Amino acid sequence: MARTRITELLGIQYPVLQGGMAHISDAKLAAAVSEGGGLGIISAASGDTEKLAKEIDTARQLTDKPFGVNVMLMGENLDAIAALLAEKKVAVVTTGAGNPERYVEMWKAAGIRVIPVVPSAALAKLCARSGADAVIAEGGESGGHVGEMTTMALLPQVCDAVDIPVIGAGGIADGRGVMAACMLGASGVQIGTRFLMATECTIHPVYKAKLLKAKDTSTIVTGRRLGHPVRSLKTPFSREYARVEYTDISDEELEKLAVGSLRAAVCDGDEKRGCFLAGQISGLLDREQPAAEILREIMQEAAALLNEVKAWEK
Numbered sequence: 001m002a003r004t005r006i007t008e009l010l011g012i013q014y015p016v017l018q019g020g021m022a023h024i025s026d027a028k029l030a031a032a033v034s035e036g037g038g039l040g041i042i043s044a045a046s047g048d049t050e051k052l053a054k055e056i057d058t059a060r061q062l063t064d065k066p067f068g069v070n071v072m073l074m075g076e077n078l079d080a081i082a083a084l085l086a087e088k089k090v091a092v093v094t095t096g097a098g099n100p101e102r103y104v105e106m107w108k109a110a111g112i113r114v115i116p117v118v119p120s121a122a123l124a125k126l127c128a129r130s131g132a133d134a135v136i137a138e139g140g141e142s143g144g145h146v147g148e149m150t151t152m153a154l155l156p157q158v159c160d161a162v163d164i165p166v167i168g169a170g171g172i173a174d175g176r177g178v179m180a181a182c183m184l185g186a187s188g189v190q191i192g193t194r195f196l197m198a199t200e201c202t203i204h205p206v207y208k209a210k211l212l213k214a215k216d217t218s219t220i221v222t223g224r225r226l227g228h229p230v231r232s233l234k235t236p237f238s239r240e241y242a243r244v245e246y247t248d249i250s251d252e253e254l255e256k257l258a259v260g261s262l263r264a265a266v267c268d269g270d271e272k273r274g275c276f277l278a279g280q281i282s283g284l285l286d287r288e289q290p291a292a293e294i295l296r297e298i299m300q301e302a303a304a305l306l307n308e309v310k311a312w313e314k
Contacts, residue, residue: 005165006188009133010092010113011066013037014299016178017115017136017167018291019192020044020070020094021144021277023266024203027055029291031062032200036292037299040067041094047076049084056088068092068115073100074228086110094136094190096145097228099123101130117169117190119147119154121161134165136190141171143193143279146221146231152184159185173281175301182302191298193279198291206269207276210235214282223258226251233276237261 006015016038018030022045030040040063042055052069059067069090071081074097082103085093089110093100096117100107107114108131117136118124124135137158139151147154151170159166168181169190181189195201196211210233222241223229232238241257258275265274289297 004182004187006134006167009165010039012039014295015167015188016295016298017041017068017094017188017190018195019142019144019169019190020068020096021192021196022046022072023262024196024201024277025070026202027058027062028202029195029198029200030067031059032198032291033195033295034059034063034065034067036290036295038291038295039092040291041092042067042069044069044071044081044085045075047081049077049080052081053084053088056090066091068094068113070094070096071100072096073098082106085112099126099130100132101126104131115167118158119149121154121157124158124162124166128162128164132164134167134187135162136167136169137186138190139170140221140229140231141280142169143219143231143277143282146170146229151181155181155184155186171279171281173279173284175298175303175305177281178298178302179305193281194285194294194298195291196278197285197288198294199288200291203266204269206271207265207274208288210271210276211278211282211285212287214278214285216280216283218282219278219280226254230275230277231279233278233282235274235276236272237275 004015014037018033020041020043025043030042033040086106092113094115113133115134116127117138137155139154140146155168165187167188168186172189173194220234220238221229221231261275264270265276
């Protein structure tokens with residue numbers, strides 16, 4: 001077991017959280033990560049409380065270990081989702097796109113650990129004052145919705161800004177990333193893109209094939225004009241979106257271009273209409289593996305690097 005403030009806080013073996021990826025992070029993947037020693041996360045992005053309740057129940061049938069649920073605070077049906085999570089007493093709630101302050105008291109009363117994702121030290125401070133148990137400092141190298149700061153610049157500043165544990169995210173896929181985050185002050189990491197290659201991840205085979213072909217320069221950020229930039233693989237869809245984003249197209253038309261694009265990638269593997277979310281570490285992915293094997297490999301790499309660092313003292 002790798003003991004850190006995060007493993008002690010969450011009761012997990014390894015200080016690794018799986019990212020709550022919209023339309024991707026389901027009960028099967030979350031349970032596999034939790035069974036493997038990390039903290040699996042189910043995405044609540046659909047806004048469907050009935051579906052979410054079933055996912056939580058399914059995860060509990062698959063594992064007796066802690067797992068969490070991710071809530072996007074700019075999503076739909078938030079009050080009902082928040083109430084459901086309190087009723088279900090999930091172990092952890094991670095949040096994105098803002099400060100979950102209005103739900104913190106209810107969640108903590110239900111025994112839930114609250115861990116917001118933050119793109120800045122300022123938001124980290126606000127979340128800490130609101131009662132968050134930890135924060136996830138996520139750099140713009142990550143897939144999906146991104147901020148402007150890089151992980152290496154953001155992480156130490158967030159660690160200096162708050163007293164609660166900090167989890168590093170964005171551009172982390174192996175033991176090197178784990179150790180880098182820890183050297184910058186993190187107590188753990190959140191990993192999304194690498195878990196797309198878990199055998200328990202049910203994205204379309206075309207999605208996985210595109211990830212395996214990816215290089216270091218294979219991603220692009222679009223959506224800055226509308227205030228919610230997103231990193232994804234370069235595809236006909238993302239290139240066309242980038243082309244028209246700063247033309248005279250209206251905001252409404254631009255919004256419509258992206259409707260259904262993530263589902264088209266995840267469910268249909270549609271290479272023309274699909275938005276294949278992925279982080280900048282996609283070029284490191286080389287095979288599909290069980291989630292537990294991914295976790296063991298990452299932590300073995302981290303342990304070997306730690307031994308090298310200890311050797312510096314000799």
